[in-house]
Amino acid sequence: MSDTTPLQVPAVRPVNAAEITEWHDEADVVVAGYGIAGVSAAIEAARRGADVLVLERTGGWGGAAALAGGFIYLGGGTPLQQALGFEDTPENMATFMLAALGPGADEAKIRDYCDGSVEHYNWLVDNGVPFKEAFWGEPGWEPPHDEGLMYSGGENAAPFNAIATPAPRGHVPQMLHKRTGEKGGGFMLMQPLVETAEKLGVRAEYDIRVQRLVVDDDGRVVGLITKKYGDEFAVRARNGVVLAMGSFAYNNKMIESNAPRLIGRPGAAIEEHDGRAILIAQALGADVAHMDATEVAFFGDPQLMARGILVNGRGQRYVPEDTYPGRIGQMTLFHQENQAYLLIDEAAYEEAMATESSTPFFRTQPKWVCETIEELESEMGLPEKSLQTTVEVYNHHAAKGEDPLFGTKPEWTKPIGTPIAGFDLRNCTAGFTLGGLRTDLDSAVLDIAGEPIPGLFAAGRCTSGVCAGGYASGTSLGDGSFYGRRAGISAATKHAATKHAATGQPATETN
Ligand SMILES: Cc1cc2nc3c(=O)[nH]c(=O)nc-3n(C[C@H](O)[C@H](O)[C@H](O)COP(=O)(O)OP(=O)(O)OC[C@H]3O[C@@H](n4cnc5c(N)ncnc54)[C@H](O)[C@@H]3O)c2cc1C
Missing domain, CATH: 3.90.700.10 (Succinate dehydrogenase/fumarate reductase flavoprotein, catalytic domain)
Incomplete structure (x- = not known):
């Protein structure tokens, strides 16, 4: 359990469950990382009756999401778009996203995301995320005040304004006295979601770093090896593990190998985005996609x-x-x-x-x-x-x-x-990586043969989401929360049912 690679980075290979002598903790669903993907997964898993434990490396929830400007890319006719007089449809939104976020964008994921976008907006609102009915129409990186809607991907500019009907889709949670990169709309996205998770009984442990996966003899992920204050602990996941640990923007080796244009210029990310989720899943045979794709701030x-x-x-x-x-x-x-x-x-x-x-x-x-x-x-x-x-x-x-x-x-x-x-x-550029684990629409991590790895789910920037090459502000918090939810639902239900079937027990909708 303590082998190291020649580069002295902690080992990434999975550990066999038979080697575990003691489980430090256990839950139905164990979520690694308490940023946007993690909190969304935790809420949905808990709503389906799962006992949920979130493991977070830093001393508190938030991740990059809490520092973010807070754009969430939503459309297809959200109540906010409608209230502000903008027409949009899922089809129109998908046409833009397919044109702007490629080449090579995952069409199934984009259509799924667009079809579910209005429901996702309502879910955020129902979970306490506030959006002010005000539009900011000036050029800018973010609205300077607490306006809730803005163009955030060039929808109203060439060449896209001739490809799809322009509609603003950058939805920003309302936040007064914003400080860019410190406290912005992203904080006002995270805070109510974490409060929701807490009310649902989600447990969180901080200052604990997820290191490796634990698998059983059938290749099912059944837990995680973690490190806290220098000691290693095993945490058991009865139904599934959700990886939500962010991008590889701060892993120099992975940047050199996959996205060398970003060498020396990580941006809009945090140092905890070290690619570990990708590596530990790859060590189990996971496939990756669009590892060269990057967001670029100017x-x-x-x-x-x-x-x-x-x-x-x-x-x-x-x-x-x-x-x-x-x-x-x-x-x-x-x-x-x-x-x-x-x-x-x-x-x-x-x-x-x-x-x-x-x-x-x-x-x-x-x-x-x-x-x-x-x-x-x-x-x-x-x-x-x-x-x-x-x-x-x-x-x-x-x-x-x-x-x-x-x-x-x-x-x-x-x-x-x-x-x-x-x-x-x-x-004058900096950016973060968009590539990562290849997942299906249920947020199951796929192996290199295209099959889901049993018990393993992922969302957020450790996965390849709706962006393959191009980028629009809000797609990270957008697909992180959207597919984070799916990961939580799948970990709590779908694959719990598979497990029960495998053991001959009746499959149930909840665990
Ligand atoms: C200043 C700034 C502005 C931004 N603006 C926007 C915006 O407006 N819209 C947008 O869509 N995106 C924006 N982004 C990017 C966006 O915040 C991230 O891409 C997004 O948060 C990724 O979601 P995630 O859940 O994958 O990662 P995060 O939200 O960062 O969550 C990952 C969590 O995992 C934890 N973690 C990492 N490693 C481990 C480990 N080994 N064990 C346990 N926990 C671990 C991290 O500490 C972190 O809390 C911005 C980012 C920044 C910094």
Whole structure:
């Protein structure tokens, strides 16, 4: 039970239940990790009568979810969308998600997620998550106040506004006095859910780190090996284990092997996201998907970007500047060698700076301020005529309110004048990983043959969810809570029934 690999990371291989001499604790459903996927699983398992134990590595619940801005990607006609006058259908939502979150997006998962989205919104509300009936329609990373709805994936920008009817789907729990990255909508998502779990009798143990899986002779997962204050303990799961331990954004080796563009730039994640859930399941034969996919944040202020033009290291535009800033991040990191400059004229700059922002720390000073584009081009060290040509072409069409190259919306498409400022946005990206364990619609972890691993379920960013390549804000808290619920239901019921059948006992809906 204590072998280590040559890299001195704790061992990941499963332990045979026959080796366990004493169980430290036991429950019907044992959930590893008390973030968004974990709490959602715990609630649903407890509602189905299961005795639920959550094991959390840190000193309290929350995980990355409690630090998050709190976007939850929901649509298909949620009561909040309807109340604010936006039309949406599950089909329309799926059309957008399939176009924006690929290539290679899991169509079955996306359709399932879209079909269940309104019910999931109602479930959150029923469990105490508050959403204010207010829409924030300005460019931004998050609403600066407590507005409940915003575009959060480029739905209303090119090219997606021509593929699906634009509808805002970034639902944000109401939170006053937000502090980005400290206490935001994510906290107001987690708090009522944890309170709900507590009322349902869910037990939680903190400062305990899940290390390995325990399997019986049939290959069924029946428990976990944990570590607390340096000692190892075995915890038995009578029905099933739910892995909800987050991404591998902070596992350098896994990042190097799978998503090397993120080397040195983990973001919107916590150090506990060390990939362990993925590794211990892989050691049991689990399959993984989309391990190269990453969310990418871009440290530019959307109000400034929408009013200027973004150019790459060759002085050429490459993205509609009025789109979701996370898409700008991906386009910059994946396709422009992380080289970006923002050009904005004085009038547009003044206008942008007078607006509100949820990320005022992205409003840095320009590196260059010049009287002409020619001068700026020279100051930036770009080849003669490269930037001048870019601005000339852009202005030619912008004078008619058009952007035939990238399709920015007419409201933002205005000729660039002078004086002009240039912001150096090179290497201004960070992100987290989207790939992970391959799961089915019941959140069962699938092995490399495509079969569910008995007794093992997973959700959240240790799994591959609705995003395969592209990203929309809210899809992590969204699929983490949605498939977290499924994991809890399955662990408490479906596979309990299988177990009973295997032992000849009558299968029951609850354990
Ligand atoms: C600043 C910030 C803003 C964000 N904004 C958004 C947003 O607006 N919308 C959105 O969808 N996403 C957002 N995210 C990302 C989102 O929070 C995460 O992707 C999401 O929380 C992942 O859910 P999870 O349940 O997999 O992980 P988490 O919510 O992080 O929960 C995992 C839990 O597992 C615990 N754990 C880890 N290892 C172990 C172990 N070995 N044993 C026991 N416990 C363990 C962790 O401590 C943690 O509590 C943001 C993240 C940050 C940091």
